[in-house]
Each structure stands twice: as C-alpha cells, then as structure tokens.
Amino acid sequence: MSSDQNILVKLNKAGFSLNNKWLVKGVSLQVEKGKIVTLIGPNGSGKSTTAKIALGIYKKIDGSVEKYTNKVGYVPQKISIDWTLPLRVNDFMVLTESLDKESIDEALSLTGVIHLKDKNLGDLSGGEFQRVLLARAISKKPELLVLDEPVQGVDFTGEIALYELIKKISDELNCGILLISHDLHTVMSATDHVVCLNGHVCCSGSPMDVAKNNEYKALFGEQASQILSRYEHRHDHIHTSEGEIKKN
Amino acid sequence: MLDDFFIRALIAGIGVAIVTGPLGCFVVWRRLSYFGDTLAHSALLGVTLAYSMEFNIAFSVFIISSLIALTLIQLQKRTNLPGDALLGLLAHSSLAVGLVVIGFLSFIRFDIMGLLFGDILAVTVDDLLIIWIGGALILLILGLIWKPLFASTVNYELAEAEGLNPDRAKAIFTILMAAIIAISIKMVGLLLITGMLIIPAAMSRNISSSPQKMVIYSIIGGLLSVILGLFSSLEFNTASGPSIIAASLFLFILSLLNIKQSIKLKN
Numbered sequence: 001m002s003s004d005q006n007i008l009v010k011l012n013k014a015g016f017s018l019n020n021k022w023l024v025k026g027v028s029l030q031v032e033k034g035k036i037v038t039l040i041g042p043n044g045s046g047k048s049t050t051a052k053i054a055l056g057i058y059k060k061i062d063g064s065v066e067k068y069t070n071k072v073g074y075v076p077q078k079i080s081i082d083w084t085l086p087l088r089v090n091d092f093m094v095l096t097e098s099l100d101k102e103s104i105d106e107a108l109s110l111t112g113v114i115h116l117k118d119k120n121l122g123d124l125s126g127g128e129f130q131r132v133l134l135a136r137a138i139s140k141k142p143e144l145l146v147l148d149e150p151v152q153g154v155d156f157t158g159e160i161a162l163y164e165l166i167k168k169i170s171d172e173l174n175c176g177i178l179l180i181s182h183d184l185h186t187v188m189s190a191t192d193h194v195v196c197l198n199g200h201v202c203c204s205g206s207p208m209d210v211a212k213n214n215e216y217k218a219l220f221g222e223q224a225s226q227i228l229s230r231y232e233h234r235h236d237h238i239h240t241s242e243g244e245i246k247k248n
Numbered sequence: 249m250l251d252d253f254f255i256r257a258l259i260a261g262i263g264v265a266i267v268t269g270p271l272g273c274f275v276v277w278r279r280l281s282y283f284g285d286t287l288a289h290s291a292l293l294g295v296t297l298a299y300s301m302e303f304n305i306a307f308s309v310f311i312i313s314s315l316i317a318l319t320l321i322q323l324q325k326r327t328n329l330p331g332d333a334l335l336g337l338l339a340h341s342s343l344a345v346g347l348v349v350i351g352f353l354s355f356i357r358f359d360i361m362g363l364l365f366g367d368i369l370a371v372t373v374d375d376l377l378i379i380w381i382g383g384a385l386i387l388l389i390l391g392l393i394w395k396p397l398f399a400s401t402v403n404y405e406l407a408e409a410e411g412l413n414p415d416r417a418k419a420i421f422t423i424l425m426a427a428i429i430a431i432s433i434k435m436v437g438l439l440l441i442t443g444m445l446i447i448p449a450a451m452s453r454n455i456s457s458s459p460q461k462m463v464i465y466s467i468i469g470g471l472l473s474v475i476l477g478l479f480s481s482l483e484f485n486t487a488s489g490p491s492i493i494a495a496s497l498f499l500f501i502l503s504l505l506n507i508k509q510s511i512k513l514k515n
Contacts, residue, residue, distance in 0.1 A: 055409035074409040085277050085402065086456050095399045096410040120457065146409065 107139030269467030292346030366489030
C-alpha cells in the first residue's frame with residue numbers, strides 16, 4: 001500500500017541509550033505522506049525518545065533513521081519559556097521560519113487562539129500555550145508533523161476539536177504525522193497505524209490489530225482493548241451473520 | 249580630534265556598547281554570565297602573553313579566551329562535574345596562571361589596575377580600529393546566526409528538530425563572546441566586562457516586551473552608561489571601567505521603578 005517515495009521518515013531497529021541504560025530499543029516504523037502514525041505506551045516506555053530519534057535530535061543512536069524531508073513541524077512534550085526572555089505569541093510563531101502575517105493569523109485562528117497574538121507567552125495558561133505550540137507547528141505547512149501529546153491541558157471540547165484539526169491537516173496538507181497520545185478514545189478513530197511501545201515495539205499495526213494483541217491487553221488492560229476495537233467498528237469492517245468480522 | 253584621549257575613549261566606548269547590547273541579551277537569556285566571567289578572567293593570561301611576545305593584546309586575548317572556551321566544552325564531555333564547578337576551575341586557574349606569569353615578567357612594567365578596571369588613557373587610534381572593525385564583524389556574524397541561536401535559546405530541541413543546526417550557532421556564539429571580551433578589555437577592564445554585557449541587558453528586560461525591543465534598549469542603555477560613566481570618570485578622576493558599570497547600575501535601578509509600576513497594575 002505504500003510506495004517508497006511517500007516515505008517521510010523511516011526508523012530501522014533504532015534505539016537510544018543514556019548512561020548505559022536503554023531508553024528505547026529496536027524500533028522500526030515509518031511515517032508516510034498523508035498518514036497518521038500514533039505511538040502509545042505507558043510512561044517511560046520511550047515514546048518521546050522515539051519521536052526525538054525520528055526528528056534527529058538524538059544523534060548517537062543504535063540502528064538507523066532515514067529522513068526524507070526538511071520541512072518539519074514539532075510540538076515537544078514540554079517547553080518552558082524563561083522570564084528573562086520577553087516573547088510574545090507573534091514572536092514565537094516565527095521562531096524557526098519567517099512567515100507572512102496571513103499564515104500566522106490563519107494558523108492561530110485554526111487552533112482558536114488568534115486573540116492571544118500579542119500576549120506574552122509567559123502569561124498563557126497551559127491549554128492556551130498548547131494551542132499556540134500546535135499553531136506554530138502547522139503554520140509553516142510542514143511535510144512531517146511530530147506531535148508529542150499535543151492536547152495536554154486543553155479543555156474537553158477543545159481536545160476533540162484539535163484532534164479533528166490534526167486529522168484535517170493531515171488530509172489537506174497531505175503531511176505525515178507522528179503522534180504521541182494517551183487518549184485512546186479520540187486518537188484511534190483517526191489513526192492509520194498504531195505502534196505500541198514498552199521500551200521496545202511490543203506490537204504494531206492498524207488500531208484493530210493492536211487492540212486484539214495479547215501484549216497490548218497485558219499492558220493496557222482489557223478495557224483499553226475494547227475501546228480500540230469499538231472505534232474500529234465504525235470504520236472499516238462489518239459483522240457477518242455468523243458473527244465473523246469482515247474487512248470492508 | 250582623535251588626538252584628544254577623551255574623544256578616543258568616547259568613540260571606543262560607543263563602539264563597545266553597540267556590540268555588548270545584543271550579545272549581552274543572549275548572555276542573560278542563555279544564563280551565561282558566569283561563562284562570560286570565566287572568559288574574562290582568562291583574558292589576563294592573554295594579556296601577559298601579548299606583553300611577553302610583543303603581540304597585539306586584543307588578538308592574543310581572543311586566542312586565549314577561545315582556547316579556554318574550547319577547553320570547557322571538552323571538559324564538559326569528559327567529566328560529570330557540574331558546569332559552574334568547571335567554570336570556576338577554569339576562571340580562577342587561568343587568572344592564577346596569568347598572575348604567576350606576570351611575576352616572571354618582572355622586566356616589563358605592568359599597569360595591573362588598568363588591566364583589571366580599564367584605562368581610558370590607554371585607548372589608541374589602533375584600538376579604535378580594532379573595536380570598530382572587530383565590533384562590526386561580531387554584529388554581522390551575530391546577525392547571520394540570529395535565527396538558529398535565538399530559536400535554540402527558546403528551545404534547543406525545537407531548533408534541532410526543525411533543521412536549524414543549533415550546535416553550530418552555539419559554537420560560533422562562543423567565539424563571538426571571546427571576541428567581544430578581546431576588543432573591550434582596554435575600555436572596561438577584565439573584571440568588569442561581564443557587567444557591561446549583563447547590566448544593560450538586565451535593565452532592558454525590565455522595560456521591554458519583545459526580544460527586538462530588549463536588544464535595542466540594551467544598546468541604548470549601554471551607550472548611556474558609557475557616556476555618563478566616561479564623563480564622570482573625567483570629572484572625578486576615577487577609572488573608566490568602574491565608572492561605566494556604576495552608571496549602568498544607576499540605569500538599572502531606574503528601570504526597576506518602571507517594573508514596580510507594572511507589577512502594581514497587574515495586581
């Protein structure tokens with residue numbers, strides 16, 4: 001289903017160790033144009049590390065990473081702006097790339113924070129800041145978006161809207177997205193490929209495949225498995241009269 | 249006109265202030281004040297080398313400070329000692345070695361006070377050329393690396409992930425720090441150079457709302473400090489360095505009045 005020219009980034013048995021301890025090991029995955037790949041896994045399972053390997057932030061890695069694009073947008077898991085740095089939202093938007101006013105305004109409007117444009121970053125709430133981070137990442141119309149828990153601290157309705165936006169961006173810009181999330185409900189409905197991490201790839205595949213996997217069940221519990229499969233129901237398969245599941 | 253030592257000092261000071269303004273902002277943003285101090289301390293070694301080998305002072309200070317900066321980077325890779333301990337080690341050992349070397353050079357007459365605190369009488373036309381040409385080069389290079397340097401100051405990983413090469417920007421910035429210390433040592437003296445970098449920038453932070461404004465106010469603050477400081481140095485017959493830094497402290501205190509008001513407004 002994938003031709004090679006659609007691949008944006010590819011990890012081959014990639015791993016990273018710090019102080020003689022493996023943070024993550026043997027991860028193989030690829031992100032293609034227009035596809036959303038989601039990393040799930042418990043705390044400390046190496047999700048952020050995997051994202052940083054894909055982004056080329058970690059250089060002394062095991063295995064290899066091949067990156068085929070330089071147009072990257074990144075929403076890191078945490079970012080703190082020191083008081084000594086007077087930085088308004090508007091300044092932050094053009095941090096890594098110069099943009100015209102229209103692109104800035106458009107991105108800020110999409111994530112619902114255009115009214116905060118002239119505010120100081122330090123004065124924003126957690127959720128507002130998260131929306132600004134997402135706006136900055138999409139404003140440069142990247143080919144590859146890496147989103148490390150992009151909706152943390154965002155209110156409930158905002159969370160759903162932002163996930164819808166992420167899906168829309170993936171379709172409209174035809175960009176590949178590597179997403180890290182804890183929210184199985186909302187994310188899975190839009191994800192093309194799930195990689196379940198626990199220091200290594202414990203299982204991967206479509207949300208449906210992963211939900212059925214025993215290792216996944218052991219890691220997240222039966223309930224989480226049902227969440228995943230429930231979402232699959234609405235999308236790509238039907239139940240036959242014999243109770244069999246048949247793909248569309 | 250350049251025959252007048254005071255005019256020369258003024259032109260030199262203005263040149264230095266224009267460069268320390270933006271560099272000082274980065275020193276404050278990146279928390280490098282102790283790093284600046286370390287480079288400045290090591291400058292004494294550069295000066296003694298310049299005297300003993302009849303070398304240009306600014307050039308020799310630049311070489312030694314750059315070497316110290318590179319040594320620091322190597323040390324950081326090889327030990328787990330915290331950064332401030334390594335900085336202290338380099339700062340005081342290079343200062344000590346510099347002073348020991350001075351002891352050996354008893355045949356040369358040293359103006360230690362002038363080295364430590366600056367000496368307006370010592371500014372020559374050659375120094376002016378070094379300050380203005382060197383300063384222009386520093387600003388030009390800083391302008392070229394501004395985007396990656398600033399982005400990585402905000403967040404290193406963001407800059408790296410989005411392809412800006414922050415490591416190269418940081419290495420170049422380190423060299424620029426060594427360069428500003430080299431060209432301003434005669435004006436401010438090696439003990440007070442970091443003050444010239446930090447105090448106008450800190451003053452400026454209190455009154456600015458964006459990075460660009462902070463850089464501009466920092467330059468203006470530096471200029472005012474130089475002019476105020478040099479005139480009072482002439483008036484009261486004090487060393488140029490301390491007078492300039494004292495003037496910048498005065499401006500910093502003024503800027504605090506402004507911030508008090510804005511905090512009151514918020515509450």
